[in-house]
Amino acid sequence: MPVDDSSALEPRLRVERVAKRFGTTVALDGVSLEVASGEVHALIGENGAGKSTLMKVLSGAHRPDAGSLTLDGQPFEPSDPLHAHNCGVAMIYQELNLAPDLSVEENILLGREPAALGWLRRGERRRLAKRALEEIGQPQMPLDTPVRSLTIAQQQLVEIARALVGEPRVLIMDEPTSSLTQVDTENLFGVIERMSRRGVSVIYISHFLEECQRVASRFTVLRDGRSVGSGAMSGTALDSIIQLMVGRTVDEIYPRTSRAAGEPVLELCGVAGLAKPSRVDLTLRAGEIVGLFGLVGAGRTETLRAVFGLDRLANGIVKIFSHEATRSTPAKRLANGVGLLSEDRKEEGLLLGRSIADNLTMTRLGPGTHLGIVNGTAQAAAAGKWMAKLDVKASDAAQPVGELSGGNQQKIALGRLLHHEADILLLDEPTRGIDVGSKAQIYRLMNELAAQGKALVFVSSYLPELLGVCDRIGVMFRGELSEVRPVADWSEAEIIRAAVGQADAGEAA
Numbered sequence: 001m002p003v004d005d006s007s008a009l010e011p012r013l014r015v016e017r018v019a020k021r022f023g024t025t026v027a028l029d030g031v032s033l034e035v036a037s038g039e040v041h042a043l044i045g046e047n048g049a050g051k052s053t054l055m056k057v058l059s060g061a062h063r064p065d066a067g068s069l070t071l072d073g074q075p076f077e078p079s080d081p082l083h084a085h086n087c088g089v090a091m092i093y094q095e096l097n098l099a100p101d102l103s104v105e106e107n108i109l110l111g112r113e114p115a116a117l118g119w120l121r122r123g124e125r126r127r128l129a130k131r132a133l134e135e136i137g138q139p140q141m142p143l144d145t146p147v148r149s150l151t152i153a154q155q156q157l158v159e160i161a162r163a164l165v166g167e168p169r170v171l172i173m174d175e176p177t178s179s180l181t182q183v184d185t186e187n188l189f190g191v192i193e194r195m196s197r198r199g200v201s202v203i204y205i206s207h208f209l210e211e212c213q214r215v216a217s218r219f220t221v222l223r224d225g226r227s228v229g230s231g232a233m234s235g236t237a238l239d240s241i242i243q244l245m246v247g248r249t250v251d252e253i254y255p256r257t258s259r260a261a262g263e264p265v266l267e268l269c270g271v272a273g274l275a276k277p278s279r280v281d282l283t284l285r286a287g288e289i290v291g292l293f294g295l296v297g298a299g300r301t302e303t304l305r306a307v308f309g310l311d312r313l314a315n316g317i318v319k320i321f322s323h324e325a326t327r328s329t330p331a332k333r334l335a336n337g338v339g340l341l342s343e344d345r346k347e348e349g350l351l352l353g354r355s356i357a358d359n360l361t362m363t364r365l366g367p368g369t370h371l372g373i374v375n376g377t378a379q380a381a382a383a384g385k386w387m388a389k390l391d392v393k394a395s396d397a398a399q400p401v402g403e404l405s406g407g408n409q410q411k412i413a414l415g416r417l418l419h420h421e422a423d424i425l426l427l428d429e430p431t432r433g434i435d436v437g438s439k440a441q442i443y444r445l446m447n448e449l450a451a452q453g454k455a456l457v458f459v460s461s462y463l464p465e466l467l468g469v470c471d472r473i474g475v476m477f478r479g480e481l482s483e484v485r486p487v488a489d490w491s492e493a494e495i496i497r498a499a500v501g502q503a504d505a506g507e508a509a
Contacts, residue, residue, distance in 0.1 A: 010072065010073040011034040011035060011036050011037075012035055012036055012037040012038075012039070012071070012072060012169065012170060012201040013034070013035040013058075013069070013070070013071055013076075013089075013170050013201060013203075014033075014034050014035075014069070014070045015031060015032055015033045015034070015054070015058070015067070015069055016032050016067055016068050016069075016070075017030045017031070017032055017066065017067040017068075018030070018031045018032070018054065018057060018064045018066070018067030018068075018069070019031075019064060019065050019066040019067055020053055020057060020062060020064050020065050021065055025395070026225055027050055027053040027225055028050050028053055028054060028057070028064070028225045029050075029224070029225040029226050030066075030067070030226060030227075031050065031054055031067075031222065031225070031226065031227045032067075032227055033220045033227060033230065035170070035201045035203060036201065037199050037201055038196050038197070038198070038199045038200065038201060039196070039201055039202070039217055039218060040192060040196055040201075040202045040204055040215050040216045040217055041201070041202070041203050041204065041216060041217075041218050041219065041220065042204050042205075042206070042212035042215075042216035042218070042219040042220070042233065043055075043203055043204070043205045043219070043220055043222065044205075044206075044209070044212060044219055044220070044221045044222070044241060044244075044245060045221055045222035045223060045245055045435065046223065046245055046246060046407075046435040046436075046437050046438065047393065047405045047406070047407030047408055047434065047435050047438060048393040048405050048407070048408065049222040049223050049224065049225070049245070049435075050222045050224075050225040050226075051174075051205055051222055052094075052174070052405060053225075054222070055091060055172050055174060055203070055205070057069075058078075058084070058089060058091070058170075058172060058203075059078070059081050059084050059085075059089060059090075059091035059172060060078030060079060060080045060081045060082075060083050060084035060085075060089075061080075061081055071087060071088070071089070071169070071170070072169070076089075082111060085111075085112075085166060085168070086166075087169075088166075088167075088168050088169030088170060089168060089169065089170045089172070090163040090164075090166065090168035090170070090171050090172065091163065091172045091174070092159055092160055092163045092171070092172065092173045092174060092176055093159075093174050094174040094175040094178060094205075094406055095346055095406065096152070096155050096156065096159055097159065098147045098155055098158060098159060099147065100146065100147050100148035101146055101147075101148060102146065102147060103143060103144050103145060103146055103147070104129070104133075104141060104142065104143050104144070104145055104147060104150070104158055105125060105126060105129040105143040105144065107147050107158055107162060108128070108129040108132055108133070108158060108161050108162045108165060109125050109128060109129055109162075109165060110162065112165055112166060113125055114128065126143065128165060129143055129161070129165075130143070132161040132162070132164045132165050133157075133161050135161070135164055135191060135194075136157060136160055136161055136164070136187060136188065136191050137184075137187035137190065137191070138157050138161070138187075141154065141157070141158075151297065152179045152343070152344065153179045153180050153181060153184060155179075156176070156178070156179045156180060157180070157184065160173075160176060160188065160191075164191075167200075168200060169199075169200060169201065170200070170201045170202075170203065171195065171200055171201070171202050171203070172202075172203045172205070173192075173202060173203065173204050173205060174205045175205060175206055175207065175406075176188060176204075176206075177206065177208070177211060178432050179432075181295050181461075182295070182461075182496070183295075185211075189214065189215055192204070192215050193215075202215075204216055207407075207434060207435045207436060207439070208462070209238050209241060209242070209436065210238075212233065213233055213238070216233045217232065217233055217234070218230065218231065218232055218233060219231065219233050219236070219241065221241060221244040221245055223244065223245060223246075223247060228244055229241075229244040242436050242437070245435065245436060245437060246436070246437040253436075253439070253440050253443065253468065254440075254443055254465070254468030254469055255440075255443060255444050255447050256447060256468075256469075257447060257451050259287050259288070259450055259451050259471075260287065261285035261286065261287050261288040261471065262285055262286035262287045262453060263285060263286055263322075264283050264284065264285050264319075264322065265284055265285060265286050265320070265321055265423065265424055265455045266282070266283070266284040266307070266318075266319070266320060266338075266424050266455060266457075267282070267283050267284075267317075267318070267319040267322075268280050268281060268282040268283075268307065268316065268317075268318055269281060269316055269317040269318075269319075270315060270316040270317065271303070271306060271307070271313060271315070271316035271317070271318060272313065272314045272315040272316050272479075273299075273302050273303075273305075273306045273311055273312065273313060273314055274311070274312055274314050275302070276299035276302040276303075276479040277299040277302055277303045277306065277476070277479040277480065277481070278299070278478065278479030278480055279316075279479070279480050279481070280299075280303050280316070280476075280480070280481040281481065282474065282481060282484060284424070284455045284457060285455060286423075286453045286454070286455050287450050287451070287452075287453050287454070287455065288450060288455060288456075288471040288472065289446060289447075289450050289456045289458055289469055289470045289471050289472075290455075290456070290457050290458065290470060290471065290472045290473070290474065290484060291457075291458045291459075291460060291466040291469070291470035291472070291473040291474070291487075292457060292458070292459045292460075292473075292474055292475075292476060292481070293460065293461070293463065293466055293473060293474075293475050293476070293495055293498075293499060294475060294476035294477060294499055295477075295499050295500070298476040298477055298478065298479070298499065299476050299478070299479040299480075300428070300459045300476050301343055301428055301459065302479075303476070303481070304340060304426045304428050304457065304459065305340075307333075307338075307426060308330055308333050308338060308340040308426060309328040309329045309330045309332065309333050310330060310340070313326060313327070320333075320336050320337075320338065320424070321336075321337075334363055334420065334422075337421070337422050337423035337424060338422060338423075338424045338426065339363075339416075339417035339420055339422030339424070339425050339426065340417075340426045340428070341413055341414055341417060341425070341426065341427045341428055341430050342413070342428055343428040343429040343432065343459070345406075345409055345410055345413050346409075349409075349413040350401050350402075350409055350412065350413055351401065352400065352401050352402030352409075353400055353401075353402060354400065354401065355397060355398050355399065355400060355401070356383055356387065356392070356394055356396075356397045356398070356399055356400075356401055356404075356412055357376075357379050357380050357382075357383035357397040357398065358379075359401050359412050359413075359416060360382070360383045360386055360387075360397075360412060360415050360416050360419050361379050361382055361383060361416075361419055362416070363416060363419075363420045364419055364420045364421070365379075367382060379397075380396075380397040380398070382419065383397035383419075384396075384397055386415035386418060386419055387415070389415075389418075389445075390411040390412075390414070390415050390441070390445075391411075391438070391441060392404070392408050392411050392412065392415075393405070393408055394408060407434045407435055407438055410430065410431075410432070410434055411434075411438070411442075414427075414430055414442065414445075418445075418449075422454075423453075423454055423455065424454070424455050424456075424457075425449065425454060425455070425456045425457070426457050427446075427456060427457065427458050427459065428459045429459055429460060429461065430442060430458070430460075431460070431462070431465060439465070443465070443468070443469050446458070446469060447469070450471075458470060463492045463495060463496075464492075466487075466495075467487055467490065467492070470487050471486065471487060472484050472485060472486055472487060473485065473487055473490050473495065475495055475498035475499050476499075477498065477499060477500070477501045478501065482498050
């Protein structure tokens, strides 16, 4: 009697015509996709396309209104994230979801602690935590350190390690490299490859399409809550994927108009913080974009925080529009026309419980006030202007920012600087978590601002955008800023050599 091997043809995960509505908002409108055993499947789409909602359905955080899910040929109806995890579906969210006051070890095993007769098996917990860290190439990470004391990149690695506990059948990764260094990203790609060889299916969500090409064999594109295309990643041009994402061609990702730098507006002379930076010398001129690159921990963020007055300076001089302003506060910097976009929008950049209008206008309420009282209509109108310009996907200006997708939250944080009419913009990873179409929009906006005479410092870990957008680029290594050179004098290889501290970084390889 022949063996029935039809099960071998059954996909590991099948999503059929899944729909989900929140009030009048249709988040998913009949999405379908299939993921085979051991396949790395890229899920691609703009912010608000429905990716996060679909992942929450798969991970048990949301119940679908219609459609069906099957896992290894069996109906899959997770009632909550723990149920989904126990079924073999693990999720790594873009926004970190850790207990900051617990240790690395406790976070990795949180909710899945080994126990016997009601007692924790601490030795077994430690062994499992070590194994998870070894699997992602981080055996040196201290298990007893509170997560709060780790960098964002290290916290992201803890989140990944936690998802690997329990040996999932399907692992969903939502922007897993957004806070990782290049070395950690390569380690992660190695983890994905090893898991794929073991038969684990990976759904990989990233706005870095080059990453999707690197790790995924197939892709599905979502747009406006619908699956609009899928296929093999090899042989599919990125332009075709982008067109599926946005419903139109994106003619120019990195627009650049001719412009001449003006007078110095920000001068840093020997600037040093209490820990980092150790020394930064920089002259920023009106009408130019200066990029800062460096590995995590190099001191880029600390430099911007010190300049903005959030962190204390240990040494050096800061001049704003040729006037010394070394000792200052964020309020004074805002009054001087300096704005900061934080890399951590969730903790520092936004008030998630307040409305879009409040977040956009909070540093400049004047145009919407009368006799010291905020005029809600005027405030909403001002917010609406920036929402339209930045193409923010939201119901209206009264919607809480915390209900928006990560990319739309980032647009609100940037919009606040524009509403404030800042002349010097300190942008720390402004395109993190933003889709390709929105990135192109932000690049155009940055180009427009520089053409208007604004001055921008642009911190980014993504070399193509630095080389495509900036007029000059400097590289930080161990708290020090290298010579800031015209973008034409840099190559990606030279920037990386400078970032790792190799001598003669400016010479050709």
